[in-house]
Amino acid sequence: MYFSYDEVPVLQDVNITIKERDFLAIIGPNGGGKTTILKLVLGLLEPDKGTIRVFGRTPRQARRLIGYLPQQFTFDFDFPISVMEVVLMGRLGKRGMGKRYTRADIDVCMRALQQVGMEDYRETEIGNLSGGQRQRVLIARALTSEPRLLLLDEPVSSVDTQWQQSFYELLHDLNKEIAVIIVTHDISVISAYVDKIACLNRKLYYHGSKKEGVHKISELYECPVQLLTHGSSHHSPEEHIDD
Amino acid sequence: MIEALQYEFMRNALVAAVLVSIACGIVGTFIVIKRIVFISGGISHAAFGGIGLGYLLGINPVLTAIPFSLMSALGIGVVSKKTRISEDAAIGILWTVGMALGILFIGLAPGYAPDLFSYLFGSILTVPFTDIIIMLILDLIIIATVMLLYKEFQALSFDEEFSEIAGVPTQTLYLILLCLVALSIIVLIRVVGIVLVIALLTIPTTIVQQFTHKLRNLIFYSAVCAVILTVAGLWFSYLFDLPSGATIVLLLASVFLISALIKRL
Numbered sequence: 001m002y003f004s005y006d007e008v009p010v011l012q013d014v015n016i017t018i019k020e021r022d023f024l025a026i027i028g029p030n031g032g033g034k035t036t037i038l039k040l041v042l043g044l045l046e047p048d049k050g051t052i053r054v055f056g057r058t059p060r061q062a063r064r065l066i067g068y069l070p071q072q073f074t075f076d077f078d079f080p081i082s083v084m085e086v087v088l089m090g091r092l093g094k095r096g097m098g099k100r101y102t103r104a105d106i107d108v109c110m111r112a113l114q115q116v117g118m119e120d121y122r123e124t125e126i127g128n129l130s131g132g133q134r135q136r137v138l139i140a141r142a143l144t145s146e147p148r149l150l151l152l153d154e155p156v157s158s159v160d161t162q163w164q165q166s167f168y169e170l171l172h173d174l175n176k177e178i179a180v181i182i183v184t185h186d187i188s189v190i191s192a193y194v195d196k197i198a199c200l201n202r203k204l205y206y207h208g209s210k211k212e213g214v215h216k217i218s219e220l221y222e223c224p225v226q227l228l229t230h231g232s233s234h235h236s237p238e239e240h241i242d243d
Numbered sequence: 244m245i246e247a248l249q250y251e252f253m254r255n256a257l258v259a260a261v262l263v264s265i266a267c268g269i270v271g272t273f274i275v276i277k278r279i280v281f282i283s284g285g286i287s288h289a290a291f292g293g294i295g296l297g298y299l300l301g302i303n304p305v306l307t308a309i310p311f312s313l314m315s316a317l318g319i320g321v322v323s324k325k326t327r328i329s330e331d332a333a334i335g336i337l338w339t340v341g342m343a344l345g346i347l348f349i350g351l352a353p354g355y356a357p358d359l360f361s362y363l364f365g366s367i368l369t370v371p372f373t374d375i376i377i378m379l380i381l382d383l384i385i386i387a388t389v390m391l392l393y394k395e396f397q398a399l400s401f402d403e404e405f406s407e408i409a410g411v412p413t414q415t416l417y418l419i420l421l422c423l424v425a426l427s428i429i430v431l432i433r434v435v436g437i438v439l440v441i442a443l444l445t446i447p448t449t450i451v452q453q454f455t456h457k458l459r460n461l462i463f464y465s466a467v468c469a470v471i472l473t474v475a476g477l478w479f480s481y482l483f484d485l486p487s488g489a490t491i492v493l494l495l496a497s498v499f500l501i502s503a504l505i506k507r508l
Binding site for chain 2: 042064068076079082086089092095097098100125127128145
């Protein structure tokens with residue numbers, strides 16, 4: 001599959017298959033096309049060449065099976081919307097235009113808010129939350145569509161380290177039933193939870209289990225090798241793999 | 244004020260003030276939170292082409308302005324989303340083309356246009372009963388549409404990309420919102436005129452936004468704020484014999500300034 005923005009190639013010759021119970025981390029340098037690949041899977045962008053199939057359907061048809069957490073969501077802090085109303089957005093497609101949310105929608109959203117530990121804030125306006133709290137609300141929103149595939153674009157960039165741990169546990173639980181694709185710079189998640197990695201820098205440099213991956217990636221100049229070796233002092237990926 | 248009410252034009256003016264405020268509260272709120280103030284400015288100026296056409300054809304200019312503003316709303320929406328022309332360039336083009344057409348039509352019309360000024364700058368004291376009926380119908384369409392699509396409009400304004408993924412037809416919804424803007428502009432034309440329309444569609448919501456973060460409250464209190472200030476402006480203009488549209492706009496701006504100062508204290 002190929003993709004370019006205004007003639008500038010962003011993705012070239014990328015061919016990847018994600019299985020139903022995969023927990024895949026996409027790593028790579030900035031501008032390497034990580035966010036672009038998520039947007040292609042969502043059908044927000046169309047590839048120049050090649051095809052994308054999600055659960056055997058086109059990305060647009062499969063959208064409702066996907067939960068999505070965008071990267072660096074910027075919005076107006078004065079925007080009049082409560083936490084519950086934000087999370088309910090994940091249910092928009094289930095209800096259809098012109099229909100009200102049902103009791104069941106609210107229950108699903110309450111459960112999602114509990115999963116991210118934000119249930120006490122459901123009536124709070126989104127502008128009154130901290131950056132990390134907002135991120136957790138947006139993660140809850142990604143879960144409320146009851147997805148079979150979860151796409152998370154740098155999910156832990158603004159949440160505190162303490163909560164990160166419980167968030168990864170949550171993903172681990174969810175992964176028993178659904179596929180999770182995470183774009184991340186966080187080495188600890190790769191070593192402890194992820195079972196496959198994909199290294200993307202315009203081309204797909206590696207895709208497979210992390211065991212072989214770590215060695216292969218170190219050989220590739222274009223990949224952020226330092227990311228993989230950074231954690232070695234306290235949290236070596238290789239140690240974990242050998243366990 | 245009470246003795247003024249014995250005049251029919253004064254009673255019409257009060258009813259017009261209420262009808263205008265309903266459009267301001269609902270559509271003005273979405274204009275402010277979706278940040279489409281200048282698109283709305285473009286649509287209102289483009290509506291001038293419709294006013295001119297009304298003069299040329301010898302029919303009520305408010306009626307001919309309806310298709311004109313709807314078409315310019317759809318034009319801006321489609322051009323900016325489907326082509327590579329940027330949205331603000333599309334606004335600039337439609338804004339001026341509409342105005343130019345209006346001037347051309349009026350130039351072609353026989354005789355001269357006696358109350359042209361009132362369409363440009365508003366004249367709440369001369370709103371005829373037929374226009375009140377048109378305003379009422381348009382208000383009802385606005386209320387019904389927003390009640391039906393409330394959650395979609397809120398989601399669209401907050402996060403368009405996610406709404407799209409969640410399965411909302413965001414482009415269609417955005418065009419519907421722009422059409423509501425077009426209709427609310429028609430409601431407002433008689434009262435403040437196309438040049439001053441944007442003041443009533445933005446200032447009440449901007450005042451209220453400082454005090455509430457709930458969308459329902461924002462809509463409701465923007466409408467209340469618009470009623471109070473429009474009627475007060477009408478009263479001032481009656482008392483001191485000032486142009487009503489300009490008086491209302493300046494009163495709105497003064498109250499905004501005072502509320503912003505209060506909020507900062």
